[in-house]
Amino acid sequence: MEKLQNYINGQWVDSHSDHFENVLNPASQEVLAQVPYGNARDVADAAEAAVKGFQEWRSTPVSKRVQYLFKLKTLLEDNTDDIARTIVLESGKTFIEAKAEMVRAIENVENACGMPAMMQGEFSEDIAKGIDEYMIRQPLGVCACIAPFNFPGMITFWFLPYALACGNSYIIKPSEKVPLTMTKIVALMEQLDLPKGVLNLVQGAREVVDGILEHPAIKGISFVGSSNVAKYVYSKGAANGKRVQAQGGAKNPVIVLPDADIEMTSQIVIDSVYGCAGQRCLAASTIITVGEHKDITESLVESAKNRKTGFGLDSDVQMGPVITAESKSRVQTLIDKGLSEGGRLLVDGRNAQVNGYEQGNFINPTIIEDIPLDGELATTEIFGPVLSLVHINTIDEAIRFINAGKYGNMACIFTSSGSNARKFRHEAEAGNIGINIGVAAPVAQFPFSGWKESFYGDLHGQGKHAVEFFTQTKVVIERWLKEWNRKF
Ligand code: NAD
Numbered sequence: 001m002e003k004l005q006n007y008i009n010g011q012w013v014d015s016h017s018d019h020f021e022n023v024l025n026p027a028s029q030e031v032l033a034q035v036p037y038g039n040a041r042d043v044a045d046a047a048e049a050a051v052k053g054f055q056e057w058r059s060t061p062v063s064k065r066v067q068y069l070f071k072l073k074t075l076l077e078d079n080t081d082d083i084a085r086t087i088v089l090e091s092g093k094t095f096i097e098a099k100a101e102m103v104r105a106i107e108n109v110e111n112a113c114g115m116p117a118m119m120q121g122e123f124s125e126d127i128a129k130g131i132d133e134y135m136i137r138q139p140l141g142v143c144a145c146i147a148p149f150n151f152p153g154m155i156t157f158w159f160l161p162y163a164l165a166c167g168n169s170y171i172i173k174p175s176e177k178v179p180l181t182m183t184k185i186v187a188l189m190e191q192l193d194l195p196k197g198v199l200n201l202v203q204g205a206r207e208v209v210d211g212i213l214e215h216p217a218i219k220g221i222s223f224v225g226s227s228n229v230a231k232y233v234y235s236k237g238a239a240n241g242k243r244v245q246a247q248g249g250a251k252n253p254v255i256v257l258p259d260a261d262i263e264m265t266s267q268i269v270i271d272s273v274y275g276c277a278g279q280r281c282l283a284a285s286t287i288i289t290v291g292e293h294k295d296i297t298e299s300l301v302e303s304a305k306n307r308k309t310g311f312g313l314d315s316d317v318q319m320g321p322v323i324t325a326e327s328k329s330r331v332q333t334l335i336d337k338g339l340s341e342g343g344r345l346l347v348d349g350r351n352a353q354v355n356g357y358e359q360g361n362f363i364n365p366t367i368i369e370d371i372p373l374d375g376e377l378a379t380t381e382i383f384g385p386v387l388s389l390v391h392i393n394t395i396d397e398a399i400r401f402i403n404a405g406k407y408g409n410m411a412c413i414f415t416s417s418g419s420n421a422r423k424f425r426h427e428a429e430a431g432n433i434g435i436n437i438g439v440a441a442p443v444a445q446f447p448f449s450g451w452k453e454s455f456y457g458d459l460h461g462q463g464k465h466a467v468e469f470f471t472q473t474k475v476v477i478e479r480w481l482k483e484w485n486r487k488f
Helices: 040-058 062-078 080-091 095-112 160-165 180-192 206-214 227-239 262-278 294-305 325-340 395-404 418-427 463-469 481-487
Strands: 006-008 011-013 020-024 031-036 122-128 131-139 142-146 169-173 199-201 218-224 243-247 252-256 284-290 344-347 366-369 386-392 410-414 432-435 471-479
Touching: 006 040, 006 180, 040 131, 040 142, 040 169, 040 199, 040 206, 062 080, 062 095, 062 160, 062 180, 080 095, 080 180, 095 160, 142 160, 142 206, 160 169, 160 463, 169 206, 180 199, 206 218, 206 227, 218 227, 227 243, 252 262, 252 395, 262 284, 262 294, 262 386, 262 410, 284 294, 284 395, 294 344, 294 366, 294 386, 325 344, 325 366, 325 386, 386 395, 395 418, 410 418, 418 432, 463 471
Parallel strands: 142 169, 142 218, 169 199, 218 243, 252 284, 252 410, 284 386, 366 386, 410 432
Antiparallel strands: 006 011, 006 199, 020 031, 122 131, 131 471, 344 366
């Protein structure tokens, strides 16, 4: 059985820890590899290498740094299918979903290739007679990413290309549940021949996170995961003087107005709810119909029943398993809770069985109707293939319900009325808004704008925010003696 290693200072090395856990295929429970649960000594080794790597990397011109990213883009494109297969094996999503996440990863590499222009400074001549002032951007130093399980390939790329292009050295901490994908990508990245220490990977879980939060050489941390951990990482990182951006959990509502196109809405909503088995931070979770709802309800039920669940590499499969047996049991307990709160099952996906994959963590598409708006099912992040359907009388009530929620990752509306869409865009308290869109995922040029408990920090991932996050500004005020002489 393969035992995974860390990548430090341009070499694959054993972890200092002897605690290993199995990496499982969630569709079959097959053991794919063993991952070390690393510790602070592993982080210290990586940080030491990254500090050295930073010295060379920061003085490599940005125009040269992005040449590595151009090669990285080609490398990722040429190996997308292979990487996607690994994503399917360890995360359970379908092959199409896995390829789609790599498209998003590559898009961020492309965007970061514009760094020579994106990190340009500013210059003002004669802020006083003979005195000029300018601002330059310099990298922070060593930065790190702590990633969740649900996008094993994409999420690190919300940060990594920008960090490297800006001149930082980097430490990747993949999710211990899906460590194979980034291990494979880092192995591919060896072909780039980056200076030693610029790119490092440490395997593990909580102890590695704490090691990152406490290591004085690590200056910037990008975290993505559940809100409790995001808050912990943000507060502890900030207390230790680090720059932190921490994306948290979500509970994404979608309003369907009576004037929405039923067929289009139903298809898009179903893809949003059940894509990646509901394990997306932008998965629609609560569908709020306003007014007449018979047709949309029937259409959603029909589509949910017809969705094919199975192993993501098998043909025609539209939805894979959830990540772990614990996750399956947590989601099924939440469904039961919704029923005990008065909800009605329209489609029951509990106890799903897939031929040939009897041990898999499968839950079939589930729809539960008329749950109380303040109940546990309506307010808890489910992170599984469960659609909660609630019926409300007015758009104002629907927006009030959305704004009362603690998360603010995404909110969507389906309508053919421009004025209702505008009202929603203006009033809804969420950072990513979809109008006739089911997964409002910003492309690489835009910030991934979670609000409320879906985000802790100031600067989001991607786009210009990433340039701000991965650089510190230096302002220079400059007078030359000759100018000074002239003045007198
Ligand atoms: P998680 O919070 O369990 O783990 C995320 C990372 O934190 C992992 O690397 C893990 O090793 C580490 N970690 C876990 N518990 C920790 C602890 N107690 N102390 C320190 N570190 C800890 O999240 P997950 O289950 O891997 O991912 C699912 C969650 O991520 C969902 O809540 C989902 O909404 C969220 N998510 C959010 C976004 C976003 O953009 N806002 C994107 C993807 C996923």
